[in-house]
Amino acid sequence: MKVFDIRNNGLEEMRKCSGEEITLTGCLGERYIGCGMKDGILHVEGTPGNALASYLDGGTVYVDGNAQDAAADTMNAGLLAVKGSAGDALAYGMRGGRVYVLGDAGYRAGVHMKAYEEHRSILVIGGRAGSFLGEYLAGGIIIVLGMGYEGRSITGYFCGNGMYAGTIYLRTETEPLNLSDKLIRRSVGEKEKEDILRPIITDFASVFSIPAEQCIEGSFIAIEADKSKSYSQLYAAV
Amino acid sequence: MKKEGEVRISSGCAISGIFCRDGRRLTGEAIKKSISVMHNRSNGLGGGFAAYGIYPQYKDFFALHIFYDSPSAREEAERFLDRRFDIINLSKIPVRQTPRIPDAPLIWRYFITPLPHLLHDSQLDEDEYTSRAMIRINDSIKGAYVVSCGKDMGVFKAVGYPEDVADFYRLEEYEGYSWTAHGRYPTNTPGWWAGSHPFSLLDLSVVHNGEISSYDANRRAVEMYGYSCNLLTDTEVITYILDYLTRKQGLTLEECSKVIAAPFWTTISIKDEKERKTLSYLRKMFSSFLITGPFSILVGFSGGMMALNDRLKLRSLVAAEKGNTVYFSSEEAAIRAIEKDPDRIWAPRGGEAVIVTLVKEEGR
Numbered sequence: 101m102k103v104f105d106i107r108n109n110g111l112e113e114m115r116k117c118s119g120e121e122i123t124l125t126g127c128l129g130e131r132y133i134g135c136g137m138k139d140g141i142l143h144v145e146g147t148p149g150n151a152l153a154s155y156l157d158g159g160t161v162y163v164d165g166n167a168q169d170a171a172a173d174t175m176n177a178g179l180l181a182v183k184g185s186a187g188d189a190l191a192y193g194m195r196g197g198r199v200y201v202l203g204d205a206g207y208r209a210g211v212h213m214k215a216y217e218e219h220r221s222i223l224v225i226g227g228r229a230g231s232f233l234g235e236y237l238a239g240g241i242i243i244v245l246g247m248g249y250e251g252r253s254i255t256g257y258f259c260g261n262g263m264y265a266g267t268i269y270l271r272t273e274t275e276p277l278n279l280s281d282k283l284i285r286r287s288v289g290e291k292e293k294e295d296i297l298r299p300i301i302t303d304f305a306s307v308f309s310i311p312a313e314q315c316i317e318g319s320f321i322a323i324e325a326d327k328s329k330s331y332s333q334l335y336a337a338v
Numbered sequence: 339m340k341k342e343g344e345v346r347i348s349s350g351c352a353i354s355g356i357f358c359r360d361g362r363r364l365t366g367e368a369i370k371k372s373i374s375v376m377h378n379r380s381n382g383l384g385g386g387f388a389a390y391g392i393y394p395q396y397k398d399f400f401a402l403h404i405f406y407d408s409p410s411a412r413e414e415a416e417r418f419l420d421r422r423f424d425i426i427n428l429s430k431i432p433v434r435q436t437p438r439i440p441d442a443p444l445i446w447r448y449f450i451t452p453l454p455h456l457l458h459d460s461q462l463d464e465d466e467y468t469s470r471a472m473i474r475i476n477d478s479i480k481g482a483y484v485v486s487c488g489k490d491m492g493v494f495k496a497v498g499y500p501e502d503v504a505d506f507y508r509l510e511e512y513e514g515y516s517w518t519a520h521g522r523y524p525t526n527t528p529g530w531w532a533g534s535h536p537f538s539l540l541d542l543s544v545v546h547n548g549e550i551s552s553y554d555a556n557r558r559a560v561e562m563y564g565y566s567c568n569l570l571t572d573t574e575v576i577t578y579i580l581d582y583l584t585r586k587q588g589l590t591l592e593e594c595s596k597v598i599a600a601p602f603w604t605t606i607s608i609k610d611e612k613e614r615k616t617l618s619y620l621r622k623m624f625s626s627f628l629i630t631g632p633f634s635i636l637v638g639f640s641g642g643m644m645a646l647n648d649r650l651k652l653r654s655l656v657a658a659e660k661g662n663t664v665y666f667s668s669e670e671a672a673i674r675a676i677e678k679d680p681d682r683i684w685a686p687r688g689g690e691a692v693i694v695t696l697v698k699e700e701g702r
Contacts, residue, residue, distance in 0.1 A: 129375045129671025147671045169654050207651045
């Protein structure tokens with residue numbers, strides 16, 4: 101595997117390695133790393149800047165430390181895996197692929213994520229998420245595992261506000277604070293947990309080389325839009 | 339090519355702060371290094387620093403940093419000062435000329451103390467006496483701008499990128515226990531010398547990333563209490579609001595944070611009764627000082643620093659600590675640039691003030 105230092109090596113050299121597996125060291129706030137990457141594997145060391153892996157289009161990006169704001173913005177396909185925590189507006193408008201964060205996510209994670217045709221965006225947060233998690237969610241799956249926050253709130257305020265499709269799964273027994281009355285909250289049964297959550301969480305655990313069982317044990321709640329209170333009736337009675 | 343203001347460049351200001359709880363004093367080099375990592379967040383139309391603990395030999399006197407557009411503005415301001423204060427020392431602030439910081443005004447520094455008999459006759463305390471005089475200079479002497487007037491602190495600002503501003507003011511020659519920095523990307527108002535951040539009154543200083551939607555309502559409210567907004571930018575009003583709430587209303591900075599970044603009523607309604615009562619009181623009593631719109635701010639004051647986000651956290655803010663040193667910044671990278679391995683690094687929640695003080699000084 102080739103190793104580049106962002107301070108010494110030019111972009112041209114890295115572009116020649118399109119489709120290969122490379123490591124990029126010494127990152128300190130540089131924006132747009134891995135932006136639009138179609139294939140190959142990129143290991144990022146240091147603290148990459150904003151808009152990391154934005155528009156990611158099939159490539160794989162591993163981050164050793166923390167990610168800043170707007171990681172995986174409008175991502176299309178591929179995998180972003182962050183071993184530390186992510187900043188605000190993670191996976192904004194994501195349209196497909198997987199975003200795994202082992203630590204915490206900031207405010208507005210997964211806002212307006214989507215699913216269409218065979219694409220289904222998946223966001224898994226190992227720790228806790230900030231306020232406005234999954235706001236305006238339009239499709240896909242968000243899972244928050246709350247590791248390290250047992251018995252405490254794992255989301256902030258306004259979780260799932262304005263969502264109209266997709267599902268937010270929270271590994272907690274406490275309902276999020278001030279949940280909108282346009283949302284329903286239900287417990288997740290064994291079958292749904294096995295069929296939907298287990299494959300995703302097993303993949304999450306294997307990416308970070310941690311035991312899957314510690315990520316999946318315990319009970320989950322699911323939050324979804326209440327179809328009987330459709331937003332289509334908000335402005336015009338049909 | 340389109341002019342500035344006609345194109346939308348997605349960027350934002352940058353802020354950074356370093357605070358040594360043990361009172362250890364650092365030169366301006368560390369804060370310069372930190373803010374320069376975020377060069378791309380600003381566009382060269384403003385940069386500045388506030389430093390505390392830099393004038394120990396004059397710590398009992400008000401330190402004035404003043405910009406003058408002309409020698410006549412200086413003469414007029416000095417006559418004004420001379421009638422009301424003992425001027426202990428005056429000098430030009432030493433600068434290092436650089437082509438990256440053109441069109442500098444005259445930049446002067448004074449150490450002053452109110453004339454005792456006038457202070458006595460005014461029946462004011464020295465802070466109020468001095469702040470009124472400074473507001474009057476900004477308001478009525480054309481071409482004179484007091485950019486800071488606190489004790490044992492000072493503001494160094496200019497039109498340029500922050501790292502160039504640090505070189506211009508030779509900040510490596512100053513030592514302070516507390517530093518804040520700002521890189522400006524003006525969106526609604528002109529980039530000019532006195533309009534750069536920090537904005538300061540007495541020992542309070544504010545650097546701000548964001549914009550205040552409620553600016554005019556806030557401005558009208560503070561102007562009722564004798565303040566005057568002259569610097570053509572929204573951040574100025576935050577400084578006056580905090581001065582009013584702490585110095586005149588006796589609020590703690592923690593309470594101030596619940597006024598300017600008051601939680602939503604829906605959030606207040608789910609708090610326990612005691613907290614609900616306090617939060618409701620502060621929101622109702624000081625409703626004109628609620629600041630809406632996105633902001634992350636660092637507030638410097640004698641012996642401490644506060645970091646605060648708007649209640650929705652619409653601007654980024656990261657905090658870290660290593661031993662007795664506390665760091666705040668718009669981006670984690672700007673902290674890692676000067677402290678590779680912090681003991682703890684976290685993102686404060688929206689509306690949640692982080693207040694740090696010198697180990698000996700508690701409260702405020």
